Amino acid sequence: MSAPWLADIAERTLDAGLHREPVIRQPGAAEINLASNDYLGLSTHPDVIAGAHAALDTWGTGSTASRLVAGTTAAHVEFESDVADFLGFEAALAFSSGYLANIGAITALVGRGDLIVSDTGAHASLIDGCRLSRARVVVVDRGDAAAVARALAERTEERALVVTDSIYSIDGMIAPLRDYHRAAVDNGAILLADEAHALGVRGPGGRGVAAEHGLSGAPGLVITTVASKSLGAQGGLVLGSHLLREHLIDHARTFIFDTGLNPAAVGAAHAALRVLRADPAMPDRLRAGVRRLAEACGGEVPDAAVVSLIVGDPVAAVRAAALCREQGVFVGCFRPPSVPEGTSRLRLTVRADLNDDDLDFVAGVVRGALREVGAA
Template sequence: MRDLNTELTRLHQAGLYRQRRIMANAAGVYGHADGREVLAFCSNDYLGLANHPEVVKALQAGAERWGLGSGAAHLVNGHTTAHHALEAELAAFTNRPRALLFSTGYMTNLGVIAALCGRGDHVFEDRLNHASLLDGGLLSQARLQRYAHGDGAALDGKLAQRTTGEKLVVTDGVFSMDGDLAPLPQLAATAKRHDAWLMVDDAHGFGVLGANGGGTAEHFGLGMDALPILVGTLGKAFGSFGAFVAGSDALIEFLIQKARPYIYTTALPPAVAEATRVSLKLLQTDTWRREKLQSLIQRFRRGAEELGLTLMQSQTPIQPLLIGDNDKAVALSQALLKQGILVSAIRPPTVPEGGARLRITLSAAHREVDVDQLLTVLEMVA
């Protein structure tokens, strides 16, 4: 048997040990972590919708009508009119014929990739893809090849070497740890040239990018022909929970038949679907949230530049402060916490070796004074 205590000690010594913080407040930028009052810059609630009164009211009304759990998987008797309506609205939102709800983003990626590819097929993934995308490639048992981050030419070369089997190109739309965008127009053209599928997980793009919050597809003006498989999660800018994939009628029908994480999982609570329908409307109509968010991003980047801090090339709410050393990243996170600022230290394997960082994320729920406070404390401790 493995000596787990020895392995835990090794993680401590390498600066890789992870600990949960106990939050004593509803989702938001102001709260209490481990009994300490904090101003948080580490949430993915980019538009501040997770605790929006209208969303909460819809959840309460949904619970009164539907109860708590859905009771069964979608293909048994757990698929309600609430789920069906949300799928139709997500399809319209993404300009695709259909959408399919999953219980989590991780399950969506596992399910889609493993359903479309198997032995003898080929999956090509960006080197910095989210773990769920990489795990989906491994689960499929197809040959998984990783190309250099954001490098369409490298992808082209790998695709050219494969002349048999299905070919699936998989990428994040916005990379969750760097905050940069995948070069989707180039990747779409490359995939089409080699008769390959293109799948984009736009978990961190929806709500943030595009005039209507349509994410990287809207940002780049890509339709279903260029981007046939579009995945989104509902627990970030939507402020809800769950995930979906949008695409052609044939794609969705095939996934209903073949995606095991969809078939064999209890459906999302209907009340959550009802709440998400409201957050989807707010995400599209409250354009001021995106405008405010972009203003805060620029304010933070200007201030960080004046302080000489090393930021990465990101124009999204994800603003990583690169540290490098694991212990230093943890120490800086702890120093910020002592000053009432909550920012997580991100270390390998979430990021490459030597890439430890503070993952600072901004929300439309922040105020300018909050960003200024963060900059003041960063100047003090960094």
Template sequence: MPREGLSDRVAALRERRAAAHRVRVRRTVLRRDGVRCEVIGEDGAPRWLLDFCGNDYLGLSQQFAVTGALQDLAAREGAGGIASHLVCGHHAAHEALEREVADWLGVPAALLFGSGYAANLAVLQALLGKDDVCVQDRLNHASLIDGARLAGCALRRYPHANAEGALRQLRAAPDGAALLATDGVFSMDGDVAPLRQLALVARAQCATLYVDEAHAAGVLGEDGRGSIDEAGLDAGAVPLRLVTLGKALGGYGAVVAGDAGLVRHLAETARPYIYTTALPPALAAASLAAVRLARRDHWRREKLAALVQRFREGAQRHGLPLLPSDTPIQPLPCGDEARALAMAASLERKGCWVAAIRPPTVPEGGARLRITLSAAHAEADVDRLLDALAASRDATL
């Protein structure tokens, strides 16, 4: 029997995705102006849309101090990271950012990575091996799941936000080292992990608790320190955490922060850290400016929280069944993929850009509109979206 050709396999898989309404298409953004984007439409013509699907929660990506820091250092130091951190790529801008993040979070040490995905791979690969176990929430980000696979450890998953389930999984794997990993805020549901209960479970089972704060840092907690701070926990309870720089902080990259010994071990052994070029210093300078603004500008979080409340109250008036979330991530369940796509297309015709999220990003039957809010939005923007959502819902019933 002849060997299957990869081109034939890929074509067949795409046909299957198309039949299930799961083909993914990139959209090209020509320009951004705050929360407005000029986007190439399906007809090839550009049009301006209100962006309700990005992760720029604090509106820092175009803030003048942030972009100014990037431009200034790029003009002096160039555009690239030149080499890996352990060769000659570690710049003073990287060092300053790591120290600022560690101080912000109240932890001993921090380590800069090129992306949150790479950082999660690094943490799990460097800390776990084939005789160990990683226990994870069923709705964790894909990078945490892939990190466990890369590590070669046993991967056990518990029902979403179920601390008792985490306890059962840890008890079932008593040998070797154990890492309990969870998102702080879940990227597709917008809810917050039960961190206090998970910290108790980790302590009782001698496991290390690792929290991915990608969608919480900058948004939750005192001075935006994240869901760990919001839960009243410290570095003793959560020895390692991930903070991404490309969401509420408006830049690119990620920082793993926490116990100094663990962070040093990552710097010396984590393959996604050792074998890649360092982040461009100019991007680190931009993120340093953004962290300082996030710490200082409490009004950004206050405005964002008020917009979230306004949106949820308006959704209730319109009879829009949102998932329970008090974060900037506000999912609207649609049931099936076809309806999610139809509603997203209807919203776009009304000038609002909202992403239709489909399996496998979410569980089967969980297709939804993932609506995200930013401190850069105005109340009028939220009201316009609510009216557009109600009209699109009615048009697709």
């Protein structure tokens, strides 16, 4: 492909310290992984692996079609029913990823001539859903429920949707979900809250922020979440009423036209949900580890499982992450546009299966790397 502008963009991206390359993991690598979102460490749990194997033996490697053609197995329906029961909603619908779940839900609920109120902490999948919906979008400061209420009250559109992450993915802080929900309900709107980073982390038995705030199954509330983080598998979910599920089946393009979630991921996610049900103290152990690591690294203790350590310069952040990897610790490195300019950072995601010795070792490595790049 001959396109000189591609080379120009590549050079500018490299000069700004924003070039990215996938990090390739090797089997059996002797490193502690704090870059994943495997919060409960269930991706390698023997029961979860067995669940994937059982689904492979029963259904094969792929779902073979879209969910509406031949891609829905009994395993999909059983998992949807069980996760809805666990989270306290009437129904759930599984998508092949959390990204597609958010885009599908937003574009099925609002469109041209409607309003979306989004806060500045919204994940890229929510932002893209807003754009694709063609609705008018008002963006308010993260956590500003009064601004949400004003935007809804002043609208001229009949239908309106509020979108937010319940736990902001960059720094692990919690959104004022109860206040957002009240603002939505009082103004005849719906709240869609992405609980991707809350399932297995917050709430009774890991049921999320909505459950923690007593909102499970509440009218005017739609929840999206994923099987790819605390459940250690793959896939996205939308939860709400039976009527919402039927609406999404009829109108969510990312459900209608996408190949269904593969059976192995369904089997693994369902097995992980059973593990979480059987050990409801897992989220408590996770958050205790988060506190230990955050305090040892000198960072702010978050509400969830993400420890965010600001470096500032993107080149320094990349170097700090590389130094950690050289010492056997794999950490996340977030740079613009994932975070605002000047706030490039190391992002450490704690797992419930790490012990105190693991966390103390990680803290020592991270502190040393930050000192080396002048960010300690």
